[in-house]
Amino acid sequence: MKAAVLVRFGNAQDAFEIRELPDLPCKPHEVRVAVATFGLNFADVVARLGQYQDCPPLPAVIGYEVVGQVLETGAEVTHVQPGQRVLAFTRFGGYATQIVTDARAVVPLPDFIPDAEATALATQYCTAYFSACMAINLWPGDHVLIQAAAGGVGIALTQIAKNAGCTVYGTAGSDAKLETIRKNGVDVPINYTTHNFARVIEKTAPNGKIDVVFDSVGGQSVREGIKLLNSGGRMVCFGAADMSGANKLQVAWKAMQFGLYHPVQFMLRSASLTGVNMLRIAENKPLVLQQCLQEVVKKAAEGQLKPIVHGVYPISQLWQAHEALQHRSTVGKLAIQW
Numbered sequence: 646m647k648a649a650v651l652v653r654f655g656n657a658q659d660a661f662e663i664r665e666l667p668d669l670p671c672k673p674h675e676v677r678v679a680v681a682t683f684g685l686n687f688a689d690v691v692a693r694l695g696q697y698q699d700c701p702p703l704p705a706v707i708g709y710e711v712v713g714q715v716l717e718t719g720a721e722v723t724h725v726q727p728g729q730r731v732l733a734f735t736r737f738g739g740y741a742t743q744i745v746t747d748a749r750a751v752v753p754l755p756d757f758i759p760d761a762e763a764t765a766l767a768t769q770y771c772t773a774y775f776s777a778c779m780a781i782n783l784w785p786g787d788h789v790l791i792q793a794a795a796g797g798v799g800i801a802l803t804q805i806a807k808n809a810g811c812t813v814y815g816t817a818g819s820d821a822k823l824e825t826i827r828k829n830g831v832d833v834p835i836n837y838t839t840h841n842f843a844r845v846i847e848k849t850a851p852n853g854k855i856d857v858v859f860d861s862v863g864g865q866s867v868r869e870g871i872k873l874l875n876s877g878g879r880m881v882c883f884g885a886a887d888m889s890g891a892n893k894l895q896v897a898w899k900a901m902q903f904g905l906y907h908p909v910q911f912m913l914r915s916a917s918l919t920g921v922n923m924l925r926i927a928e929n930k931p932l933v934l935q936q937c938l939q940e941v942v943k944k945a946a947e948g949q950l951k952p953i954v955h956g957v958y959p960i961s962q963l964w965q966a967h968e969a970l971q972h973r974s975t976v977g978k979l980a981i982q983w
Contacts, residue, residue, distance in 0.1 A: 646665070646666055646667075646668055646741055646742045646743040647663060647664070647665060647666070647741065647742045647983070648663070648664055648666050648706045648738075648740055648741035648742070649661045649662075649663055649706070649740040649741070649960060649963055649981075650662050650663075650664045650666075650704045650705070650706055650740075651692065651693060651700075651703060651704065651705045651706070651707055651740075652703060652704045653703065654693065654694060654695030654703070655693075655694065655695070657693060657963075657964040657965075657967035657968045657971070658964045658968075660693050660964065660967070661740075661963055661964060662704075663960070664704075666706075666741070668743060669738075669743070669744075669745040670745070671717045671718075671719055671745050672719055672745075673719040673720045673721040673722075674719050674721045674722065674747060674748055674749075675718075675719045675722070675745050675746060675747060675748060676715055676717070676718050676719070676722055676725060676731075676733070676745070676746060676747075676748045676751045677715070677716045677717040677718075677743060677744070677745050678711060678713040678714065678715055678716060678731060678733050678743065678744050678745075678746070678751070679713045679714045679715075679716050679742065679743055680711040680712075680713040680739070680741060680742050680743060680744055680983060681711075681712055681713045681714070681760055681982065681983065682711065682712045682713070682760035682761060682763075682764055682957070682980050682981065682982050682983075683708050683710060683711045683712075683739045683740060683741075683764060683980070683981050684708075684709070684710045684711075684739075684761075684764030684765060684767065684768065684769075684978060684979070684980050684981075685708075685966055685967070685970055685978075685979040685980070685981065686709060686710075686768050686769065686797070687796070687861075687884065687970060688709070688768075689707055689708065689709075689967070689970075690967060690970055690971045692705075692707050693707070693967060694971075699924060700737075701737055705737065706737060706738045706739070706740050706741055707737050707738075707739070707740055708735065708737060708738060708739020708740040708741075709734060709735060709736075709737070709739050709767065709768045709924075710732070710733070710734055710735070710739055710764050710767030710768050711732075711733050711735065711739050711744055711764070712730070712731070712732055712733075712754065712760045712763045712764055713730070713731065713733070713744075714728060714729065714730055714731070715727050715728060715729045715731055715751075716743070718748070719748065721748070722748040724748070724751075724753075725748070725751055725752075725753060729753055730753070730754050730756060731751050731752060731753055731754050732751070732752055732754045732763050732764075732766060732767055732938065732942060733746050733750055733751045733752075733767070734746065734750040734751075734767045734768065734771070734927060734934060734938065735750065736924065736927060736928065740963075740981075742983055747931055749931040749932060749934065749935040750927060750931065750934055750935065750938070752935070752938045752939055752942055753942075754942060755942075755946050757946075758942075758945055758946065759954075760957075760980065760982070761952075761954040761957045761978060761980035762945070762951075762952040762954055762978070763942075763945075763952075764978060764980045765797055765801070765952035765953075765954070765977070765978040766938070766941045766942055766945055766950075766952065767938065768797075768923060769796075769797035769798045769800075769801055769952075769978065770797075770798075770801040770941040770945075770950060770952065771923055771934065771937040771938060771941055772798050772801075772883055772921060772923050773798050773801030773802045773805055774801070774805065774937050774940055774941050775921060775923065775926060775933070775937050776798075776802065776859060776881045776883055776919075776921050777802055777805045777806065777809075777859070777881075778805065778940075779933070779937070780881055780919045780921055781857065781879045781881060781917070781919060783805070783806055783809040783811055783857065784809070784810075784811075784856075785809060785810030785811070786810060786811070786812075787806075787809070787810075787811040787812070787856040787857055788811070788812045788814070788850050788851065788854075788855040788856050788857075788875075789802075789806045789811045789812065789813050789814065789855065789856065789857040789858075789859070790813075790814045790815075790816075790842070790846065790855050790857070790858045790859070790870065790873070791803055791806070791813060791814070791815045791816070791831070791859045792815075792816050792842075792858070792859065792860045792861055792862045792866055792870075793816065793817070793861050793862060794813075794815025794816060794817055794826040794829075794831055794834075795815075795817040795818075795822040795825055795826050795976045795977070796861065796977075797952070797977060797978050798859075798861060798883065798884075799815065799826070799859075799861070800826075800829055800952065800953050800976075800977055801950065801952070802859050803815060803826065803829050803830045803831055804829065804830060804949070804950050804951065805950070806830075806857075807830040808949055811857075812832050812833075813830060813831045813832050813833070814831070814832065814833040814835060814842070814845075814846055814849075814850070814855065815831035815833070815834055815835065816834075816835045816836075816837045816842050817834065817835075817836065817837070818836065818837060818838050818973060819836070819838070820836065821976075822976055823835075823836055825953070825976045825977075829953065833845070833846075833849055842866075842869070843869045843870075843872065843873060846873055847873070850873075852875070853873075854873060854874065854875035854878070855873050855874065855875060855878065856874075856875050856877065856878050856879070857878065857879050857880070857881070858870040858871075858873065858874065858878075858879075858880040858881070859880075859881050859883070860880065860881070860882045860883070860884075861882075861883055861884030862884070863882070863884065867880070867882060871916070871918065874914065874916045876914060876915050876916070877915050877916070878914070878915075878916045878917075879916070879917050879919065880916070880917070880918045880919065881919045881920075881921055882918070882919070882920050882921070883920070883921040883922070883923075952977065952978055953976060953977030953978065954977055954978045954979075954980065955969075955975040955976050955977045955978060955979055956969070956975070956979055956980075957979075957980045957981075957982055958979065958980070958981050958982070959981070959982055960981055960982065960983050963981055966979045966981060
């Protein structure tokens with residue numbers, strides 16, 4: 646099989662090499678998939694920059710999600726068959742023409758969902774679904790802040806929150822992105838480069854407070870978000886994009902900006918702070934991951950969820966896709982085709 650192998654940390658143009666690798670064995674509980682398209686996530690950028698502690702030692706094949714056709718199933722697998730089109734989550738290894746993964750991370754995929762849209766359903770929409778429907782609950786009438794609402798997870802969270810009857814505040818970094826998130830359902834778009842999101846919410850939300858914050862930025866935004874929580878408020882953190890590209894001293898400083906907290910603070914306010922890492926869910930709660938995958942594919946097939954695709958790149962332009970994602974010049978999903 647071929648794979649785009651991460652051979653060195655740093656600049657995207659120099660980081661990957663296309664190599665021939667031996668096929669992986671398929672165990673009784675696993676599925677082998679011929680990959681047509683794989684998706685990019687911000688975690689891939691962090692791994693390429695050498696800042697992701699879970700990244701395998703180099704040389705490594707990264708990547709979490711693929712769309713393709715089943716080539717082989719292990720003896721214990723019954724829910725998918727060779728020849729079937731599927732969506733699969735993989736613990737790294739996605740940047741390849743073949744992947745082998747736990748069968749519980751593979752779900753059948755309707756033919757009418759395009760490849761690129763489907764790649765968004767794995768990591769990004771599963772992260773959003775777990776964050777909004779399993780880690781916490783959203784209720785009709787909740788006022789919800791979504792940081793980075795133009796990103797893949799932010800787009801998914803907006804759709805889930807609107808389906809739940811919530812009022813959504815969303816941040817983005819340009820007027821063009823504000824228009825996109827407005828069309829996606831954000832009620833109060835906020836340009837974080839020109840406005841302080843906390844001040845906008847204090848002026849527009851009931852009593853200046855909100856019920857839920859979804860934060861993928863980290864640092865100061867977490868501390869500001871916690872201050873905005875109403876009684877019964879919930880904050881879900883699932884990333885720290887503010888730290889990407891920073892040196893060790895900057896990382897330490899940004900980590901301090903998260904703030905220091907004690908359970909008593911949250912008990913007195915009847916508030917909560919939750920962290921989400923879908924890699925840990927995939928490793929330790931595979932049936933939960935399977936439920937997330939099944940639900941997001943079902944809701945996408947029914948039209949309740951609709952991923953936005955920024956672009957589909959050929960494998961020869963992998964590094965350009967990485968740079969676009971790193972520099973936050975994208976809206977929605979980036980996918981790579983072999």
